[in-house]
Amino acid sequence: MREARPSGGAAVADKPATAGTRAPRQKPAPGGGDPDTASFAAWLDAVPFACAAYARDDGALVAANRRFLDEFGDLPEHTQRERLLRGLHGDGSADAQPIEVHAPHNGRWYALHWGDTVQAGRALALLTAVDISERIETLDSHKTQQEKLLFTSRLMSVGEMAATLAHELNQPLAAIVNYLNGSLRLVDQAGGPVQVERALQAARAQAEHASAVISRVREFVRAREPRRDAHELPAIAGTVLELLRLEAERLQLRIDLALAPALPAVYADRVMIEQVLLNLVKNAIEAMREVPAARRELRVEGRVNLDGEIEVRVCDRGPGLSAQDQDQLFSPFFTTKTDGLGIGLAICRSIIEYHEGRLFFEPRDGGGSVFGFTLPRAQGRA
Ligand SMILES: Nc1ncnc2c1ncn2[C@@H]1O[C@H](COP(=O)(O)OP(=O)(O)OP(=O)(O)O)[C@@H](O)[C@H]1O
Ligand SMILES: [Mg+2]
Structure with missing residues (x-):
């Protein structure tokens, strides 16, 4: 049996075996029959949302309606206010109103509203939990x-x-x-x-x-319809570099692959990300056509950035970009090459934004460019 701490409140009872059904309100617990609290509980039962009252002083559950017990009775923390809050959203504060939480025990979304009331001389915090799962799903x-x-x-x-x-x-x-x-x-x-x-x-x-x-x-x-899944970055980078190996050898160009160890998997359409990396590495190779062989150094880096995303960076020692070129970089058909279409980066940007990532350019220390992109981790999604 879960611990419940009724102070005579009739509705503070364990969830009935027929979870989800609206069983009639239970009789006051023997010996705990405080008529004030019983009528308070009856009043709560008339509210069409999950509703519970907690003591202001020690946070103990005083009364709850049937709907609350049906929906939160399975959460062991429901008998105490701070524990309930911690169980639902990580901390015990309730400053923001309403608080939107994802309940771990039933996977539903709730908007929690807190109000103050006094019942039989006792200060109570009154919680209303409105199920907003449908709205969240529609928004998503x-x-x-x-x-x-x-x-x-x-x-x-x-x-x-x-x-x-x-x-x-x-x-x-x-x-x-x-x-x-x-x-x-x-x-x-x-x-x-x-x-x-x-x-x-x-x-x-x-x-x-x-x-x-x-x-x-x-x-x-x-x-084709994109298909996102969990993929390892070393495998994606390996495929792309293998495709470009001969071209790199012909141009006497070194490609260093510097991936941080144990990178988490990315959540992505593999073919599309290969396409992005291929475009960026090709641009980097093309940018070094005129650069003396000894300086033709291309580096592909992979790491977890400060936001916890996976960040891939393609670094070259080409001429870099003027401020004016940087402004037009991602527009379709912007090219400075006689044999370029100017479509590579525009496609890369569409793909990366579809993946909720960012495609970016920054000058490289010591000369050259860095073209990079971010991708979300697969953890918890795939
Ligand atoms: N690594 C780089 N260093 C310097 N300039 C670059 C680099 N990558 C891209 N650019 C500039 O951005 C322009 C657009 O690149 P983008 O890949 O979109 O088209 P492209 O390479 O010209 O043609 P394609 O459509 O065949 O890829 C390039 O023409 C070049 O001026
Ligand atoms: Mg290109």
Whole structure:
């Protein structure tokens, strides 16, 4: 039996076996039949919310209505005010009104209101607990909807632009490739010159590359439904660096992976985060094209930041960014590269914001850039 401390209060009784049913109020406990408290308890029973009265002096439960016992009777702390508060939200203070708490014993959300009253000369703190789970769930689902919409609308605008671009560019690109093939045949038949042949081949390769880039963007933008789960950062980073290993070797570029030991798992769609990291590392590699080989150092760091999120940082020794470029960095189609689309960072930002994280830039100590993002931990979510 749970300990209950009725001071003659009829309603301070253990929860009946038929939890949730509205059993008739129990008779006053033998010997404890204080008629004032009994009528007070009857009055509490008429309140359509969970309701309980605690003594102001020692915090003991004095009376409670049936609904309170049904909903909080399973929480061992319900018999004492400070213990109840600690059990529900970690501390015994009740300064803010109402206090919204997530009850651990039944998973419901409650708004707790405290009021003062005096009953039979005893100062009481009167608690009303209103079940607000439905409101919280609706709010949560609206928030998720909004996030999804924001994400989808960003991707859609990028997607629409990509589709238009693909439509506008595919035809002329195909024509260019055809003309180049024709010219190559003519040069071949005429027997040279070899420089012209090489130039034509290079031009064809570039045109083919351009169509490949367009179809890649279209493919990405036709995004599948994201699926978030618990994932280990070392595995994600490993996949991405493996994809870029050959390119890094060709450019005589060192990639250091510096992940803090025992990083907690992130709550993320793995493919999307790989996409983000790939974009950032590619940008970092491209930023060091003109940098002397000895200085081409790329570092991928992972750690838990002060807010308890997982933070990934891609650090390069490239030229960094002017203040003006920093302002436009994440806008779609901002690029300073002749072969860039300017779409990489815009997509990264959509993905990271969808994951409730932040994509950021900061100058690197000693020269270069740091592009980083944060992700929530999986703990408690996946
Ligand atoms: N690590 C970096 N160092 C310096 N500048 C950078 C870096 N990363 C991005 N930038 C700047 O931001 C611009 C936009 O980057 P973003 O990845 O969006 O597009 P992009 O690399 O130009 O083209 P793509 O769409 O192919 O990725 C780049 O053109 C470059 O000017
Ligand atoms: Mg890029």
